[in-house]
Amino acid sequence: MARQRIVFERDRRRFLKQATIGAGLVAGGLLLPGTLVASGRNGNGQARIVVIGAGMAGLAAARELEAAGHRVDIVEARDRPGGRVHTLRDPFSDGLHAEAGAVALSSSYTVANRYIDELGLERADWAMPELKPLFHLRGERIVLDPSNPPEWPFELTEEERKLGPQGVVERYILEHLPEGISDETRWRDDPMLALDQMTLAEFMRENGASAGAVALVGATQWFGAFIDSGSMLASAMSSFGLFGAGAPFLIAGGNDRLPRALAEHMQGKIHYGHEAMAIEQDESGARVHARHGDDAVTFECDHIVCTAPAPVVRGFDFSPALPRAQRTAIEGIDYADTVRTYFEVDRGFWYDEGVAGTAMTDLPIEEVAVQPYSRAGSADTSAVLESHVRGGGSQPLIDRGDGLVDYVLGQIEKVHPQVRDHAGEGFHLHWGGDPHALGAYSVPAPGQISRYLPALGQAHGRVHFAGEHTSILSATIEGALRSGVRAAAEVNQAMSRQHARASW
Ligand SMILES: Cc1cc2nc3c(=O)[nH]c(=O)nc-3n(C[C@H](O)[C@H](O)[C@H](O)COP(=O)(O)OP(=O)(O)OC[C@H]3O[C@@H](n4cnc5c(N)ncnc54)[C@H](O)[C@@H]3O)c2cc1C
Structure with missing residues (x-):
């Protein structure tokens, strides 16, 4: 049966107003009966923030906002933190674990490495291991003996044959990447933006690769999966400019130790099992309406940081509605499965x-x-x-x-x-x-970064957006973390502006 619970301290005037809005949403079929109320604002003038999602972006935003003195609550649909950083242990024998989401971090991840050090993680x-590399290509099982390179079963030029997969990557990709791919602020610069109009395969062909060389890279490299579909700008910045610019590493014991350690610092402030469904705002504040089992809960605050993946946000009800460009971007951005x-x-x-x-x-x-x-x-x-x-x-x-x-x-x-x-x-x-991800990560198609990225991270009044899909460093832990840090800075700026207006 639906219960009523008060999440924050109750204020009668707001409660009544809230109950009316809640009733409207219930009537509209959005929420189950028994709307729960959260209200009130800190007496010390600091903002009350609700973060949607305890993934890397949400945890980073929460950490930075708490450090700035704000009161933060996280609304998380799952019963664990980490989102797409998820380590599996249960089904395996003692000590074995496997990553279900993010595979590796890189020494080039500045925010992740800072948090790892601050949290004392190993x-x-x-x-x-020194074993011979193994492939299965075009029906052949190929064991690579470095002293006797194999005949790659692709139509390659004489030079490409000698180069092999690594040499081909060097020759047609790495040698041609524009300067600045490791600086996320430069993605709008001319040579970079041009990369958004092509795929990695087109980039390779433009630099002289044969069709066979493109196929070889597609089949033998971890970044090859989206060679024909993703924007080359995303590959250039995330795969080569960021991840490839450092050395890969893992969190000892499982990558989820990073989000779990971040979540530990938010003890009692992460509301697990609460699925946000609607966001509304007006001049007095903002509200997140969530479902918790059969209950409906409303979190009231000054600002919201929404870090749910774009395919999930598509199902949210925004009042007032998001601007058209932002709706189009959230609807349009491509995700990979x-x-x-x-x-x-x-x-x-x-x-x-x-x-x-x-x-x-x-x-x-x-x-x-x-x-x-x-x-x-x-x-x-x-x-x-x-x-x-x-x-x-x-x-x-x-x-x-x-x-x-x-x-x-x-x-x-x-x-x-x-x-x-x-x-x-x-x-x-x-x-x-997975209903709380609806995809693995964003993989913008050619043209989508220029068209959608600015709108994806755009604040809508009191609602701020973060998550890997709002970052040029898409599909990475670091992109998610930096987007959370960026959203926290936006909230701080908005609060300073509000404070300045109030003191006039
Ligand atoms: C298979 C796979 C491999 C990857 N490999 C790598 C890699 O090697 N290196 C790397 O750096 N990155 C990798 N990534 C990408 C990286 O995991 C993500 O970019 C990053 O974790 C995304 O963080 P986020 O906070 O943006 O989103 P999420 O982790 O999805 O966090 C969003 C949170 O919001 C919650 N949520 C969703 N809907 C609601 C709702 N309605 N109400 C409340 N909460 C909600 C979710 O449960 C989740 O906890 C990989 C991802 C996958 C899936």
Whole structure:
């Protein structure tokens, strides 16, 4: 049954007004009966802020706003912090874990590294066991022997054949990236903005790559999944200018230790299991209407920082409505889907052959990876083997329904013929089917950064927007964190302006 609960201290005048608005939303079918009321403002003049989402952007915004002396509450739909930074432990044997969301951080992530140091978290290196790299391309299982490079099964020029995948990346991508790709403030500069009009494949072709070289990169590189669909500007800034500019690393014990440590500092102020559904504002303040089980709860505040992913925000009811350009941007920005399928294996059987457990393939399972990424493993120790499918390959897997896990195992068998002797029961995780993400991350198509990015991060009165999709460093932890820091600064500026007006 619906209950009524008061979240903040109650103020009778606001309560009555609130109850009326709540009744309107209930009548409109937006909220369940029993609207809950949150009201009141700090007596000390500091702002009361409600942050929607306890992912990296929301936690960063909350941390910065608390540090500035504001009273912050976070409304989070899940029962955990971290959003798309999520480490799986439960289904695995003791000590094993696997990342479900963000794979790695980079030494170039300035905000993430600052928080890691402030919170006293331990970093772990990305393990690079000395094993022969493994591929499955065009129907062939390829073991790379560095002293005797293979015949790559693509139509390559003589030069490209000699270069191999890494050399091709160097020759057609890295050598041609404009200066300034590591400076996020410069994305509107001319040479950079031109990159928003093309894909990575087009960029490579423009620099002389053959169709075979483009296909080789698409199949063998982690950034190759969106080679034909994503804006080259996003790849240039996020993949090469940011992530690739540093050394990859992990958080020891699991990447979710970072959001969990941030959340610990917000103890009691994160309202888990509260799903925001409507945002309204007027001259007196702003309100987030949320659903908590069968209850409806309203959080009242001075400013809102909304960090929910764009596909989720599409379903929010804004009053007053968002400007047209912002609605168009939220509706239009492209997201990629991801399906990851996990199997615990009793031992690192690939060591017997001296090949890597990890493999890049052009099979429907795309990448095979070994987790935890920080463990080199051995022939005798257990590990998690996963298939990581990014983008367009996700839906065909999902369409397999109950047969998905066995199908994936059958495909992994082409890469690792012994896998069935060692794998336990598998399971999959689909970010596009997660109601609080509705996709893995934003992957703007050519033209979408110029068209949508300014509007995605634009404040709408008392409502501020953050999240990886509002950052030029899209699809990264760092982009999400920096967007949270930016939104917090916006709130501080708005409060200073308000304060200045009041003191006149
Ligand atoms: C498979 C995968 C691999 C990745 N790999 C990397 C990588 O290697 N390196 C890297 O840097 N980044 C990587 N990323 C990207 C990185 O994880 C994200 O960019 C970042 O975590 C996004 O943070 P965010 O705060 O913007 O969004 P989120 O993490 O999605 O946070 C938003 C929060 O809002 C909550 N929410 C949603 N709807 C509501 C609602 N209605 N009411 C209340 N709360 C709501 C969500 O539950 C969530 O907690 C990867 C992501 C995925 C999915």
